[in-house]
């Protein structure tokens with residue numbers, strides 16, 4: 001009988017990706033609701049040392065597959081290894097990050113194993129009666145939320161974007177089992193030759209990691225509108241993010257986009273500057289601890305979710321905000 005909640009753990013350059021740790025937190029909740037275990041699947045070349053970290057973050061067991069073929073992510077060897085694990089262990093649920101790796105891997109596995117896959121879930125819950133996994137995701141352009149069930153096939157599989165689920169704090173007292181799983185690879189499993197890995201160097205922090213975000217929407221008026229926002233961000237040691245309208249207008253690059261088709265963020269403080277508060281934007285930032293919105297339209301939807309709203313022109317409000325933060329900082333430095 002199918003059993004346990006499995007999580008595919010991503011690593012790049014032998015560093016664990018945060019999304020896997022976040023998914024362990026959700027898997028813990030699902031497994032507890034089912035009275036089952038959380039099993040992490042960790043693949044790579046020399047990755048076993050990371051297994052303890054996964055146990056501290058909620059895994060009861062870590063299945064480690066080590067092979068030089070798994071050093072870099074390549075679809076075929078990864079798909080082969082996970083297919084073997086799933087076929088042998090028969091999990092109830094498997095979750096993957098909706099990262100470029102997870103988006104490549106999960107659909108292939110769904111086809112090989114012959115089961116369903118719900119992509120980009122924003123909510124995962126166990127149905128109390130049937131014990132099925134309820135996988136909720138935005139549908140029809142984000143205008144409604146659809147809850148999808150996979151009743152007839154196992155495992156039930158879902159992908160979840162980075163930043164959507166919350167990681168559990170590390171608990172050093174947790175104990176778990178580590179199983180080394182052997183997969184026999186041969187040359188035919190490597191159908192791609194990696195000639196070069198070129199990394200996009202970025203000076204900027206990923207917006208999903210930022211504690212404070214200053215986000216600019218169409219209301220900033222143009223690319224030059226990001227200059228005062230950058231000044232404000234520098235004063236607060238914050239990062240800049242944006243609505244899709246700013247990205248689509250070519251004012252800022254897509255990696256800054258917050259929302260349903262951008263990134264999900266959860267900073268301590270989120271400034272929504274000249275952003276109307278469309279549902280697709282809100283989906284990516286509503287879990288921020290504190291939301292401050294500046295908008296000249298008192299009816300703007302963003303005020304419905306903002307903790308603090310300022311009705312006014314950003315061109316007037318932002319310089320005043322910077323001035324008062326600088327003043328506060330000076331006073332603090334003096335005392």
Ligand SMILES: Cc1cc2nc3c(=O)[nH]c(=O)nc-3n(C[C@H](O)[C@H](O)[C@H](O)COP(=O)(O)OP(=O)(O)OC[C@H]3O[C@@H](n4cnc5c(N)ncnc54)[C@H](O)[C@@H]3O)c2cc1C
Pocket residue numbers: 141142216217218219220242243244245246257258259260261262263273274275276277278279280281284294295296297300312313314315
């Ligand atoms: C399938 C789909 C996916 C989408 N995904 C995303 C997504 O991931 N992220 C996202 O952001 N959007 C997304 N959208 C688009 C979304 O529906 C909105 O169109 C978009 O969020 C609007 O961006 P905005 O708030 O910056 O612009 P607008 O809606 O044009 O709002 C601009 C706001 O600025 C205010 N304003 C104007 N001038 C000033 C000023 N001087 N001072 C103060 N306020 C001012 C206005 O009152 C207005 O409220 C998606 C849409 C679809 C259909």
